[in-house]
Amino acid sequence: MTEYYINASHKKNRINKEIYGHFSEHLGRCIYEGIYVGEHSDIPNVNGMRKDVVDALREIKVPVLRWPGGCFADEYHWMDGIGPKKQRKKMINTHWGGVIEDNSFGTHEYMELARQLGCETYINGNVGSGTVREMSEWIEYMTFGGVSPMADLRAQNGHPDPWKVDFFGVGNESWGCGGNMNPEYYANEYRRYQTYVRQYAVSDQEPSINNPELIRKIACGPNTDNIEWTETVLKTLFQHNMPAYHGLTDGLSLHYYTVPGSWEHKGSATDFDEKTYYTTLSKACYMDKLIRMHSGIMDKYDPEKKLGLIVDEWGTWYDVEPGTNPGFLYQQNTMRDAIVAGIHLNLFNQHSDRVKMTCIAQMVNVLQAVLLTDGDKLVRTPTYYVFDLFKAHQDATLVASHIETIPIGNEGDPVPNLSESASVDQDGRLQITITNLSCDTAYPIHTHLAGFKAGHVDAEILTGDIHAKNTFEQPDAVKKACFSDVTLTEDGLLFTIPACSVLHLTVEAPTAS
Structure with a gap:
């Protein structure tokens, strides 16, 4: 994890x-x-x-x-x-x-x-x-x-x-x-x-x-x-x-x-x-x-x-x-x-x-x-x-953020397996973007949130084989899609990011009942 x-x-x-x-x-x-x-x-x-x-x-x-x-x-x-x-x-x-x-x-x-x-x-x-x-x-x-x-x-x-x-x-x-x-x-x-x-x-x-x-x-x-x-x-x-x-x-x-x-x-x-x-x-x-x-x-x-x-x-x-x-x-x-x-x-x-x-x-x-x-x-x-x-x-x-990474890729010239950044937008929502650099490995991620309680999450993802492309014959071979496999936890979020993907999550605070 x-x-x-x-x-x-x-x-x-x-x-x-x-x-x-x-x-x-x-x-x-x-x-x-x-x-x-x-x-x-x-x-x-x-x-x-x-x-x-x-x-x-x-x-x-x-x-x-x-x-x-x-x-x-x-x-x-x-x-x-x-x-x-x-x-x-x-x-x-x-x-x-x-x-x-x-x-x-x-x-x-x-x-x-x-x-x-x-x-x-x-x-x-x-x-x-x-x-x-x-x-x-x-x-x-x-x-x-x-x-x-x-x-x-x-x-x-x-x-x-x-x-x-x-x-x-x-x-x-x-x-x-x-x-x-x-x-x-x-x-x-x-x-x-x-x-x-x-x-x-x-x-x-x-x-x-x-x-x-x-x-x-x-x-x-x-x-x-x-x-x-x-x-x-x-x-x-x-x-x-x-x-x-x-x-x-x-x-x-x-x-x-x-x-x-x-x-x-x-x-x-x-x-x-x-x-x-x-x-x-x-x-x-x-x-x-x-x-x-x-x-x-x-x-x-x-x-x-x-x-x-x-x-x-x-x-x-x-x-x-x-x-x-x-x-x-x-x-x-x-x-x-x-x-x-x-x-x-x-x-x-x-x-x-x-x-x-x-x-x-x-x-x-x-x-x-x-x-x-x-x-x-x-x-x-x-x-x-x-x-x-x-x-x-x-x-x-x-906002302050840190993700644990491991070196992957070529021996002697590795790259981190993940990159990320997080911000709070003008409407108070938490915006998170994560990139999975691995061409073949998905990673389960436990996101710990401090100073923010997650009430609802919307997410979109772009993923595919490293060679996947859009052409004039197949213009929609690669496109973003909804990502629904996110679980709310007591302190944050749980999800698995697929190999070779870019993921965006919008996290909203609970609405007042």
Whole structure:
């Protein structure tokens, strides 16, 4: 019997809804065909956005969407994507497939997508090949409500009122595709560029940590375990004894992909053995070490944890599906990916004192996508259902919890058999998510509840063989189901979690008689 302890009276910090964010780049069929088909498409759409895709994403309550990249962001010039579509400039997408980018999806279309999703906006600015003026004018175009050249241009293009930009990334992967900069150079460029991310929406220039109306600015953080980058950037941002969060920055990004093989031979998304399955999970669990490593450096400069660690690119990365454009990064999605998602989301919850936002890469048809499309067909992947199971944690309060685990998997590189997190939502219900990493073993679990009396439990589960997937021929082979085998005990709950599964339980207190 596995013992699991939850103390609902030991409340920690809020689990920001933005931890469940998504990423959409001009890459392959993510934007075009995946999200945007144009107003004249035979595929049902609202202002060019696929209705089936938007409806599916609204079901999982997408809280924030990052755009336009990714590496694409640092070759994107926003003025190419405004005005009449026939007059927009065409360009070569040099990073992703060498295809023509016609810029028919630009600022107005992104803002319309965010409106339809009901989500916050996270825009990545161009530092690599752009200018300070270009970035400054984009902010003015999007957010200034007065009389100015850019505000007038926005009105001429059909949107008189300003939009709300919630988050703005100053550069992307500046250590690599975003300019191949060293950390000192980037940090000083960041200080310069962010100065011109003007806060037009408010007159009171308080630190943005205290004023949610302000644009929250994100600095480019490290690639995986590059602690030198984190240390150097933060040291530069905190020079002159000025706290970086006093208008300078609100967060530092982190990118890490789960790659079971090498970057040259990443491995198949569907054809893998048990050893590779556990190798993949081990790589996913490395996220815990990365968060602790970079958080430790951030704690030196920001002990009050006002700066967020923003994991705005994460997920599995395999070899592309046979016969597809290698630059489009299209891959299938199995229960292995669902377990990887369950591991990550539980980790992000547990580290939500420092992790304030994350974005899975990517939303549709690219890497660990939650949706796949083919013409007018739509498939929800196993990863989609994990986000559906975890959405109850959004803006809930993390509570103290601990589960006994044993090492399983590959000899010399084991993983814990279980991962978990627990929170109390705004209605006072206890929300629990547990991931069983084992490919073949179920575990009986005795959940001990302190500070909470269980009166009723609703539960849902996603489970299946590690290779199980949804296809356009069988779109519902893997989907969530009701889980009723839960017994209430004097001090908590008893249940058995099946192998290779993600389980969500909502526990309510007894109703007054």
